[in-house]
Amino acid sequence: MSNSIELKSIGTIINERTFFFVDSYQRGYKWDKQQVEDLLNDINEFEPGKNGDFYCLQPVVVKEKDKVELIDGQQRMTTIFIILSFLKKEKYNIDYQTRNDSAWFLSSIVAKNEIRTDSWDDFKKIDFENERTVNNIDNYHFFNAYHIIKKWFSSKIDTDKFYNKLVNDTKIIWYQVNENVKSQEIFGRINIGKIPLTNSELIKALFLSSNKNEETIKNQIEVKWDSGSSAVSISGFDKINKLNNDLKNEIALEWDFIEKELQNDEFWYFISDERENRFTRIDLLLDIVSNRDFENKKQDSLYSFHYFTKKSDLKQEWSRIAELFYTLQDWYHDLELYHLVGYLISVSGKNKLKDLCNEQKEKSKTTFKEWLKNTIQESETIAKFGEYGYGSGLVTNALLLFNIKTHIKTSSENNFNRFPFKSYKINKWSIEHIHAQNSEGLISKEQWITWLNDAVLGMKKFEANGTIENLILKINETINSRDDLKREEFQKLFDEVIKNTSEDHENEIHDIGNLALLDGSTNSSISNGIFASKRQMILDAEKNKTFIPVCTKNVFLKYYTKDPKQFYFWSKNDRENYLEAIKKILDIKESQIKA
Numbered sequence: 001m002s003n004s005i006e007l008k009s010i011g012t013i014i015n016e017r018t019f020f021f022v023d024s025y026q027r028g029y030k031w032d033k034q035q036v037e038d039l040l041n042d043i044n045e046f047e048p049g050k051n052g053d054f055y056c057l058q059p060v061v062v063k064e065k066d067k068v069e070l071i072d073g074q075q076r077m078t079t080i081f082i083i084l085s086f087l088k089k090e091k092y093n094i095d096y097q098t099r100n101d102s103a104w105f106l107s108s109i110v111a112k113n114e115i116r117t118d119s120w121d122d123f124k125k126i127d128f129e130n131e132r133t134v135n136n137i138d139n140y141h142f143f144n145a146y147h148i149i150k151k152w153f154s155s156k157i158d159t160d161k162f163y164n165k166l167v168n169d170t171k172i173i174w175y176q177v178n179e180n181v182k183s184q185e186i187f188g189r190i191n192i193g194k195i196p197l198t199n200s201e202l203i204k205a206l207f208l209s210s211n212k213n214e215e216t217i218k219n220q221i222e223v224k225w226d227s228g229s230s231a232v233s234i235s236g237f238d239k240i241n242k243l244n245n246d247l248k249n250e251i252a253l254e255w256d257f258i259e260k261e262l263q264n265d266e267f268w269y270f271i272s273d274e275r276e277n278r279f280t281r282i283d284l285l286l287d288i289v290s291n292r293d294f295e296n297k298k299q300d301s302l303y304s305f306h307y308f309t310k311k312s313d314l315k316q317e318w319s320r321i322a323e324l325f326y327t328l329q330d331w332y333h334d335l336e337l338y339h340l341v342g343y344l345i346s347v348s349g350k351n352k353l354k355d356l357c358n359e360q361k362e363k364s365k366t367t368f369k370e371w372l373k374n375t376i377q378e379s380e381t382i383a384k385f386g387e388y389g390y391g392s393g394l395v396t397n398a399l400l401l402f403n404i405k406t407h408i409k410t411s412s413e414n415n416f417n418r419f420p421f422k423s424y425k426i427n428k429w430s431i432e433h434i435h436a437q438n439s440e441g442l443i444s445k446e447q448w449i450t451w452l453n454d455a456v457l458g459m460k461k462f463e464a465n466g467t468i469e470n471l472i473l474k475i476n477e478t479i480n481s482r483d484d485l486k487r488e489e490f491q492k493l494f495d496e497v498i499k500n501t502s503e504d505h506e507n508e509i510h511d512i513g514n515l516a517l518l519d520g521s522t523n524s525s526i527s528n529g530i531f532a533s534k535r536q537m538i539l540d541a542e543k544n545k546t547f548i549p550v551c552t553k554n555v556f557l558k559y560y561t562k563d564p565k566q567f568y569f570w571s572k573n574d575r576e577n578y579l580e581a582i583k584k585i586l587d588i589k590e591s592q593i594k595a
């Protein structure tokens with residue numbers, strides 16, 4: 001039998017006279033006050049509506065033989081057992097194989113409400129039948145959980161109403177594994193990896209579910225969740241539209257195709273701003289179709305699963321998911337759409353992708369492209385150009401857009417020169433001063449010596465003149481003759497080098513004309529160097545396969561400077577030419593720039 005997934009109410013589990021056992025490879029019961037009270041509060045605060053709403057607790061993983069082996073979920077199911085025991089209600093059975101006295105404690109002490117003292121020290125002194133050992137760690141936690149539950153109910157809780165919610169309105173995602181699979185291996189995958197169950201796994205099961213007389217789930221879904229206790233609200237699971245087998249097979253094949261395509265990192269990082277690597281990437285599409293608010297961090301983690309359980313026509317919902325995927329794929333293969341959409345997602349996030357998907361529905365491709373261009377031109381990045389400088393997020397946006405629009409300009413149908421969103425999104429980015437800013441990051445003698453040696457190498461490329469030659473001699477003498485170089489001496493040499501290898505544009509050092517986009521790692525290694533040193537390190541980094549944005553590389557090659565006279569320092573003329581190139585590519589009008 002293949003793995004299966006279904007929803008079971010606590011009442012159903014009780015009525016089926018389920019007998020759980022927890023095998024010896026598992027740890028004992030460990031829930032504390034916070035976890036027990038969270039479960040109680042979750043159930044108590046839920047108010048069922050008229051649409052068959054219910055609370056759905058996190059999944060339990062079971063293997064059914066003569067008894068039901070509880071592979072994952074023992075903490076929740078044990079706590080519910082203790083709650084039912086306190087309420088003196090009918091319950092299922094649960095047997096711990098870890099310690100014989102633990103199983104006895106649950107069945108004979110907890111289940112029969114034989115805990116009549118609040119003190120564990122007093123309780124463990126009681127002589128019980130057959131010389132049972134009460135004092136073990138499992139029993140200690142069972143005892144504490146019982147008293148936490150007892151105290152919680154003492155605060156004027158309507159026990160009848162709570163009990164009705166627990167047995168009738170609380171359901172568990174019941175994941176039954178093939179009886180031939182080794183339980184220890186499953187337990188290890190669940191509890192070592194601690195990878196949460198994703199929306200897509202549950203939704204795939206929902207789309208491929210059959211009627212009650214068939215296997216509940218047609219395809220195996222890898223077990224990948226932890227044993228958290230938070231409850232989630234689900235409505236109308238039983239309303240799902242039963243799809244015929246041909247359609248289910250078609251959905252299964254298309255689902256797998258879409259997931260495979262989304263595993264292409266170049267495609268994925270075009271539509272996603274996430275730096276972490278999702279196991280199942282189709283979740284993003286499901287979240288968009290279900291209209292998830294990506295900025296609401298408190299929104300239920302299974303939001304999209306809830307959404308689809310309320311839909312009666314799953315065939316139509318699948319059509320929407322597939323249509324969204326093929327739309328995104330079309331954007332990916334279109335030169336302009338790839339870059340325009342990719343930019344907006346990079347600077348605005350997943351809610352922007354959702355907005356773009358909604359916006360394009362009523363527009364032709366041509367109209368949509370014009371709308372995208374206008375959206376970018378009306379953004380703060382363009383509207384406030386000239387008002388911001390180093391330290392502003394708008395500088396990063398402007399330099400990113402400068403690079404992306406350069407890729408558009410230099411691409412053609414035969415030379416699709418994509419901006420690599422993957423390389424951009426998996427790295428951390430910073431803003432590099434083209435002309436050296438200061439020496440603050442240089443704090444050790446080793447760093448000072450390295451910087452001075454690099455400066456000498458850079459200055460040797462300058463046209464010969466007495467000032468530079470004398471400065472080189474001065475630096476070499478200092479390095480060779482001083483074992484105890486002081487900060488003040490280094491700072492004096494640093495200032496002399498900067499003064500003699502650049503033109504005076506101190507007031508413009510933080511303006512965009514002196515800034516370039518660079519990954520954090522490369523930036524930290526070159527940030528205090530002179531222009532000639534930075535230029536060489538940039539070229540070396542690219543040779544070593546480091547992604548250097550095209551416009552950053554162009555800056556250090558002086559691509560934007562008309563008739564460059566030298567390649568050794570960053571001049572005022574270089575800065576002005578570079579700034580003009582940025583304004584031209586970004587289509588900045590002089591009338592937009594405030595004086």
